[in-house]
Every structure is written in structure tokens, then in C-alpha cells.
Amino acid sequence: MTDVVAVRRDLHVHPELGFTEIRTAARVDTALRALGWTVQSGLEVFGATGLPGLPETSVLEFATARALAEGVPEDLVARFSGGHTAVVAELRGNRPGPRVAMRFDMDALPITESATDDHRPHRNGFASGHPGVMHACGHDGHVAIGLALAATLSTRDFPGSVRLLFQPAEEGVRGAQPMVAAGACADVDVLLAIHLAFGLPSGLLAPAATELIATSKYLARFTGRQAHAAKAPEQGRNALLAAATATLNLHALPRFAGAVTRVNVGRLQAGVAANVIAGEAELAYETRADSADVASELARRAEIVARAAAEMHEVDFELIRTGYATAATTDPAVAAALTTAADGLAEVRATHPLGASDDASLLMRAVQEAGGVAGYAIVGSDSPGPPHSPQFDVDEAVLPVAVSWLERAVKGGLW
Numbered sequence: 001m002t003d004v005v006a007v008r009r010d011l012h013v014h015p016e017l018g019f020t021e022i023r024t025a026a027r028v029d030t031a032l033r034a035l036g037w038t039v040q041s042g043l044e045v046f047g048a049t050g051l052p053g054l055p056e057t058s059v060l061e062f063a064t065a066r067a068l069a070e071g072v073p074e075d076l077v078a079r080f081s082g083g084h085t086a087v088v089a090e091l092r093g094n095r096p097g098p099r100v101a102m103r104f105d106m107d108a109l110p111i112t113e114s115a116t117d118d119h120r121p122h123r124n125g126f127a128s129g130h131p132g133v134m135h136a137c138g139h140d141g142h143v144a145i146g147l148a149l150a151a152t153l154s155t156r157d158f159p160g161s162v163r164l165l166f167q168p169a170e171e172g173v174r175g176a177q178p179m180v181a182a183g184a185c186a187d188v189d190v191l192l193a194i195h196l197a198f199g200l201p202s203g204l205l206a207p208a209a210t211e212l213i214a215t216s217k218y219l220a221r222f223t224g225r226q227a228h229a230a231k232a233p234e235q236g237r238n239a240l241l242a243a244a245t246a247t248l249n250l251h252a253l254p255r256f257a258g259a260v261t262r263v264n265v266g267r268l269q270a271g272v273a274a275n276v277i278a279g280e281a282e283l284a285y286e287t288r289a290d291s292a293d294v295a296s297e298l299a300r301r302a303e304i305v306a307r308a309a310a311e312m313h314e315v316d317f318e319l320i321r322t323g324y325a326t327a328a329t330t331d332p333a334v335a336a337a338l339t340t341a342a343d344g345l346a347e348v349r350a351t352h353p354l355g356a357s358d359d360a361s362l363l364m365r366a367v368q369e370a371g372g373v374a375g376y377a378i379v380g381s382d383s384p385g386p387p388h389s390p391q392f393d394v395d396e397a398v399l400p401v402a403v404s405w406l407e408r409a410v411k412g413g414l415w
Contacts, residue, residue, distance in 0.1 A: 003151075004399045008144035009126040014070065015108030015133045015140070018169030019054055019083035020063035024106045024143060026076040028087045028166050031147050035154040037089040037164070042079035045086040049181040053174040053217070053322035054083045066130075086175070087166040088184055089150065097159025097413050098189035101367070102406065103360050104146035105170035108135045114390040121393060136392040138196035138381070139170065141399055145194070148403045149410075159413040163188065165363070172217055173323040176359035180366045190415045191367040191374040192334065193360035194402065197381040199352070202395045204380035205345070205405060206352035207338035208330035212376060213260065214295035215288040215357035217323040220246065220306050222270075224315035226279035236277025239315050240270035243281035246309035250285055250302055261298055262288035284322075288357060292327045328361035331368070334375030337414035341405055352378050356387075373415070379405070 014023050029041045054060075064081045068074065085106070113119070113127050113134040121127040128134045146164055153162055165184055169175035185191065200206055222243050227236030247265045255261050263285070270281030287302050289295035303319060310317035335350070342348045354376070364374035379402045385391025409415070 004144045004148040004403060005396045007147055008141050008396060008399060011140035011143055012121060012135050013126050013129045015128050015130055015135045016063065017055070017110060017133060018107040018171050018174055019051060019085060020060060021085040021106045021168050022063055022067040022077055022080040023070055023072050025080045025085040025087050025166065025168070026067070026072045028106070028143065028147065029076065032087070032089040032150055032164070035150050037091045037150060039087065039089045041087040042084045045088055045182050045184070046084045046178055049178040051083045051174070051178055053169065053172050085168040086179055089164045090161060091153060091156065092161040093158040094156045095159045098415050099161045099163060099187055100190040100192070100410055100415065101163040101165055101185065101188040102146065102149070103165045103167055103191070103193040103363055104142045105139045105167045105175070106143050107139060107169050107171050107175070108133050109137060109171055109388060111136045111388065111390055119384070119391060119393070134390065136389060137171070137387045138394050141196050141394045142194065145399060145402045145406070148400070149406050152403065152407045153410060158411045162410055170359060173215060173325040173357060173359035176362040177324070180362050185363055185366040185370070188367050189372045190334065191363055191372065193358065193363065193376045194379055194406070195354070195358070195376070196379050196394050196398070197383050198354055198356070198378055198387060200349070200378050200380035202380050202382045202398050204347050204349050205342045206349045206378040206380070207342070207375070208335040208351045209354040209376040209378050210351050211290060211353040211355045212328040212361050213262070213288045213290050213355070213357045214292045214327040214361070215286055215325050216295065216299045216321055217286045218284070219320045219322050220283040220285065221318040222281040222283070222310055222315045224277070224279050224313065227277045229275045229277055233277060237315050238277050238313055239281040240278035242309050242313035242315045243268055243270055243283045245312060246283060246306045249305045249309065253298070253301055253305065256289070256294050256298070259294040260290040261294065263298070263302065290327055295327070323359065325357045325359040325361045326365055328364045328374070328376060330375035331373035333373050333415060337409050338375065338377055338405070340414050341408035341412060345401055345405055346380070354378070
């Protein structure tokens with residue numbers, strides 16, 4: 001078993017949700033320092049920025065206690081607690097060249113992993129050890145690739161410098177925004193993000209993903225007034241009905257000609273009992289579009305619907321954007337560099353649709369707007385289940401291929 005596979009399996013056993021990746025960040029931080037990289041982490045990255053969609057205090061405290069129980073040193077637990085789980089590392093090569101940044105996301109999903117005998121992680125003893133949490137999108141593989149790449153580059157035999165961005169909370173598109181605000185993309189000439197799988201088979205590499213969809217995530221809170229449902233219903237103000245009205249009408253929003261759009265209410269919680277008018281309700285929804293302008297307009301209309309539902313039922317309303325990503329396109333220079341680097345490694349498919357959202361798009365846009373170039377590439381990986389499913393797994397044979405692909409691009413100065 002190669003080191004990259006061993007690291008991936010260790011991370012798969014210990015999945016952590018967004019902004020609670022304490023053990024993962026500690027492992028990354030320790031490994032990078034040992035390899036001679038200059039590292040900033042914890043409050044050094046996120047100290048002056050807010051964290052959108054930060055979990056509740058009880059969730060953060062549970063993550064801290066779990067990391068301590070799993071043997072993470074106290075100083076590292078303290079460093080990465082409270083949601084401050086980003087790690088940024090940099091290494092200068094032995095000759096002039098560009099500053100290349102690469103993003104590797106670290107978080108898992110609130111999914112219970114399959115425990116059937118045909119699920120390889122379960123069968124081979126490296127399934128999730130954290131109930132209800134699973135690496136179901138390949139981020140464990142991404143981190144393993146990033147650390148293996150750091151090891152291969154530690155000889156400094158490459159032009160320019162390399163900056164590795166180990167990002168928390170990609171799920172819910174929450175982690176990239178504070179990294180941009182903290183200056184993670186400052187002075188970067190080339191920004192690259194990669195992703196495993198997403199329908200691309202093993203043996204294929206796609207230097208340019210298409211259909212990176214803009215999205216916004218929202219938490220809507222409706223606050224009404226409780227009352228007896230039979231004795232005094234007229235005295236109540238029904239937050240549940242307001243949220244339900246918003247739900248139905250959000251899904252009824254008109255689509256846009258010439259654009260791909262999505263609207264989804266993923267969670268609705270309300271009320272305390274059948275005979276009590278619900279005084280509070282909470283709604284989580286998202287909007288998506290393949291155009292940044294359409295995404296902005298769709299989000300505006302969705303907010304009107306939610307606020308109107310609250311007004312209709314005479315309840316108070318609060319709307320919080322918990323995360324967002326924009327649409328993004330790979331620059332031809334990055335696609336060309338990755339195509340050259342793939343020669344002899346694997347078959348190249350010029351493009352492959354992601355068909356989803358990733359807040360790496362915010363990192364890409366920050367670099368592109370500053371005059372640099374950026375790209376989003378996909379490493380093909382067979383999987384018995386789709387992303388975000390209990391059956392998801394990655395083909396571990398592609399992990400060293402991904403490392404070699406990135407190493408070639410960096411060492412060859414192909415940008």
C-alpha cells in the first residue's frame with residue numbers, strides 16, 4: 001500500500017464535518033512542517049474573518065472533545081478548535097517561476113456509511129468510525145493527494161513557489177470565502193483545484209471541468225406566536241405555515257430561458273406538539289444557476305418569496321446566507337498545462353461536466369480578477385455509488401496518478 005492510500009484510509013476512518021476538521025488539520029499541519037514547508041494555520045489564517053455557516057457551539061465543543069479522545073495533542077486541538085481549521089503552506093523552488101496555489105478540501109458529510117459486505121471500506125476495515133459522518137465526496141482522497149504532493153515537492157526542484165490551501169467546509173460552500181478574505185489568494189499567479197470521480201471513469205483525466213454552478217445557501221427563521229390550537233387559534237401566529245408556504249413557493253419559482261437553474265428546500269423544522277400553534281420554524285434552502293447573473297437574480301426572487309410568506313402569516317423573519325459559490329471557467333493556459341502533464345499517465349478527456357457547485361470557484365475568481373489564471377480539473381475514479389451517497393468510494397489506484405499529474409505540471413513549469 002502506498003503512503004497516499006494509507007493516508008486516505010486513515011482520513012476515511014476519521015471523517016469530520018465542515019469547520020470541525022480538527023484531527024485532519026492537525027495531521028496536515030504536522031506533516032507539512034516536518035517536510036520543511038512554511039505553514040500558517042488556525043487563527044493565523046482565520047483570525048480576522050467571520051466564518052459563514054459556523055456550527056453551533058455544542059457541535060464545536062463535541063469536535064474538540066473527540067479530537068482529544070483520538071489522541072490529537074492538546075496544543076493542536078486548541079489551535080484548530082472553534083472552526084479555525086484552515087491550513088496554508090508555502091514552499092519556494094530552486095529557480096524563478098510563478099506562484100502556484102492548489103486547493104484541497106478536507107470536510108466530510110453528515111451521511112451514514114454503508115455497512116454491507118459489498119462496500120469495500122466496510123469489508124476491508126476502514127469505514128467511518130464516526131457515526132453519521134462519512135467521506136462521501138472524495139475529500140479524504142484530496143487531502144491524501146495534497147500531502148503526497150507536498151512530499152514530492154519538498155526537494156524544491158521546481159520553478160517559482162507552491163502554496164497549498166487545505167480548505168475546511170467545502171460542503172455548504174462555506175470555507176473558501178473566509179480564505180479569500182484572509183488573503184490566501186494574494187499574489188497567486190495560478191490557482192488549481194481538483195476533484196475525484198463525479199462520473200469520470202478511472203483511467204481518464206479531465207484538465208477542465210465544465211458546469212461549475214453558482215449557488216447560495218440560506219437559513220430562514222420564522223418567529224410567530226404560540227397558542228392553543230383549539231382554544232385560541234386566532235391568537236397564534238403560525239411559523240410552521242409560513243415556512244411551509246415559503247417551501248411550496250420556492251419550488252414554484254419560474255425557471256430562466258438559456259440557463260440551468262436549481263432550487264431546493266433541504267430541511268424544515270417547526271413546532272412542538274400537535275395541539276400547539278407553532279411559534280418557530282427554520283428552513284434551509286439553496287438556489288443554483290450556471291450563470292452568476294442568473295444566480296443572483298434567482299436568489300433575489302427566492303428571498304422575496306420567503307419574506308412574503310412571513311408577512312402573509314404575520315410572523316417575524318430572519319434570513320442568513322450560510323455559504324455561496326460562483327460560476328467558474330478554466331483558463332486555456334491551465335488546461336493546456338495539465339494536458340501536457342498528463343502525457344503517458346492516463347487518457348485525457350479535454351472537458352468533463354461537474355454539474356454541481358464548489359466554492360473553489362471563489363478562489364479561482366479572486367486569482368483571475370487579479371490577473372492570474374485558474375482551473376478546475378477532474379481525476380477519473382470509478383465508484384460503486386454516486387457522490388453524497390452511503391455507497392460512495394474512490395478507486396485508490398488513481399491517487400498516485402493524481403499526485404504524479406500535479407507534480408509534473410509544477411516541476412515542468414508548464415503554466
